[in-house]
Amino acid sequence: MVAGVTGFSLLNLIPTMxxxxxxxxxxxxxxxxxxLASCIKCGQCxxxxxxxxxxxxxxxxxxxxxxxxxxxxAQACDFSCDGLQCVLACPTGALTHEINYPHETRxxxxxxxxxxxxxxxxxxxxxxxxxxVEYGGKLRFDKIDRWNPLPLNEQYFDLELCDLCVxxxxxxxxxDQCDAGTPPSNDINQCPPNRAxxxxxxxxxxxxxxxxxxxxxxxxxxxVCEMVCPTTAPSxxxxxxxxxxxxxxxxx
Amino acid sequence: xxxxRYCVNIMLGQSPVKTLPEKISPEAQELHxxxxxxxxxxxxxxxxxxxxYRDNHKKKWKRRRxxxxxLINLLFVFSYALDIQVLEGALTASRFLGFHMADLNSxxxxxxxxxxxxxxxxxGTVTVLIIWLLLGGRAFCxxxxxxxxxxxxxxxxxxxxxxxxxxxxxxFNRKARLYLYIIxxxxxxxxxxxxxxxxxxxxxxxxxxxxxxxxALLWVLxxxxxxxxxxxxxxxxxxxxxxxxxxFVGIFSPLKINYNVDACHHEGDCRKVCLVPHVLEWTIxxxxxxxNVELGPDCTRCGMCVDxxxxxxxxxxxxxxxxxx
Numbered sequence: 001m002v003a004g005v006t007g008f009s010l011l012n013l014i015p016t017m018x019x020x021x022x023x024x025x026x027x028x029x030x031x032x033x034x035x036l037a038s039c040i041k042c043g044q045c046x047x048x049x050x051x052x053x054x055x056x057x058x059x060x061x062x063x064x065x066x067x068x069x070x071x072x073x074a075q076a077c078d079f080s081c082d083g084l085q086c087v088l089a090c091p092t093g094a095l096t097h098e099i100n101y102p103h104e105t106r107x108x109x110x111x112x113x114x115x116x117x118x119x120x121x122x123x124x125x126x127x128x129x130x131x132x133v134e135y136g137g138k139l140r141f142d143k144i145d146r147w148n149p150l151p152l153n154e155q156y157f158d159l160e161l162c163d164l165c166v167x168x169x170x171x172x173x174x175x176d177q178c179d180a181g182t183p184p185s186n187d188i189n190q191c192p193p194n195r196a197x198x199x200x201x202x203x204x205x206x207x208x209x210x211x212x213x214x215x216x217x218x219x220x221x222x223x224v225c226e227m228v229c230p231t232t233a234p235s236x237x238x239x240x241x242x243x244x245x246x247x248x249x250x251x252x
Numbered sequence: 253x254x255x256x257r258y259c260v261n262i263m264l265g266q267s268p269v270k271t272l273p274e275k276i277s278p279e280a281q282e283l284h285x286x287x288x289x290x291x292x293x294x295x296x297x298x299x300x301x302x303x304x305y306r307d308n309h310k311k312k313w314k315r316r317r318x319x320x321x322x323l324i325n326l327l328f329v330f331s332y333a334l335d336i337q338v339l340e341g342a343l344t345a346s347r348f349l350g351f352h353m354a355d356l357n358s359x360x361x362x363x364x365x366x367x368x369x370x371x372x373x374x375x376g377t378v379t380v381l382i383i384w385l386l387l388g389g390r391a392f393c394x395x396x397x398x399x400x401x402x403x404x405x406x407x408x409x410x411x412x413x414x415x416x417x418x419x420x421x422x423x424f425n426r427k428a429r430l431y432l433y434i435i436x437x438x439x440x441x442x443x444x445x446x447x448x449x450x451x452x453x454x455x456x457x458x459x460x461x462x463x464x465x466x467x468a469l470l471w472v473l474x475x476x477x478x479x480x481x482x483x484x485x486x487x488x489x490x491x492x493x494x495x496x497x498x499x500f501v502g503i504f505s506p507l508k509i510n511y512n513v514d515a516c517h518h519e520g521d522c523r524k525v526c527l528v529p530h531v532l533e534w535t536i537x538x539x540x541x542x543x544n545v546e547l548g549p550d551c552t553r554c555g556m557c558v559d560x561x562x563x564x565x566x567x568x569x570x571x572x573x574x575x576x577x
Contacts, residue, residue, distance in 0.1 A: 042345035059468035
């Protein structure tokens, strides 16, 4: 019996230790190994998240039953709590208490995965409800409601050039507010030091203009761009735990 | 060997031994002798009385315990589902009205794996430690753990099947729990990962209740199947390290079940209902070392023996507060 119980517990350990199924972690997560060691699987982060972005792993997910993760395409972290509630809720420091503001988190780094599919790259606009009416995700739209996140399927967009990944990026929104002299809650500490994403005008070899979503130093990997991207498979995705330094070699 | 030390060894898996007469107090010895002489006189009457009591006794403590267990777990569920925010988190770690609480075994696993003690976790752990020091260690098992409750239902089915001679109970060596305790502690230390948490039915059930059903419940279902058809209360008896962690706390708890040998008929009804009958070895005729003796730390303070005892020989006792009879 001792062997049986131990053996079963180890079955789950192997995929966990080999990181067979990497997942986006909540803001402030320690390095993967330390994170998995310290997460006590209580779900307090799940409970405080206003957009319910955080989920708990199941037994065959290969990361330990109950470890918290975010499926950005289903529901990204949009920092609508402002104060990193999940970090404050974490009893074990698996989400480090050393960060206080959204722009200080490093969950990952965005990457344009399917440039051919991207509407902006085609110079195309977007008209309608992104992700369709069935989609259950929420985001905060400051200008409509400062405190309560709203269902994405209630928002109608009419854009000549699709820029949803830039327009809805929480870091970009904060940076815009700060540039306008109205930082969130009048707290200048909320102001990101760097921009996160922009559409960069390029000319194709054929001489056509295209707008390339370009990820900048300020990207924290929250996954909102992946969540709101209207293409069937998201054109832009998050690489878990990737950093600006890693991707660009530290060159802006 | 001191009685306390002996009881700890029993918890760790040692088999109870017949108490040697020189360790029995003179008063208890005299009582044992007197009982031996009065002998078999009313055996039949006593048996009949016990049968009647068994069929009709009020399950006062069971009712209180089940109510408490259900309410605590519902408080977790409603704190999230209805957002009443009284007890947020799950059984592994939570906040009660904002105060940190951490399950002692989960906290231990995290500390062994992480090798860092975070202040919030320390506060939560010490709070919970004090609570269960006062309330009797393994009382956590029978009064809070959701697995304990469904395991009790499985046990009822198991006993029915035994009664109908459809199945037989299989007993394992109780030392298995100690070995598993050491294995899981070492695994956490070596792998840097809280291995036990993945298969803890307590954690799995608590999270499933609060955050919705998971595939992991199949493991719980498997354990229950084993308990119904193969071995009575196997997980709690032979495996669960949480029980042993709280058992260690229970050593120092002032809240224990007291056994008074005086009026006891030694019919053993208490041992038949008990999850950990080895703590009730004192109730076997001639074995009580003193007139009043407390049950060992493996006792979950569930009160089933208190309920079933027709002579009130078993009772809750809080050292310094309640008087022994």
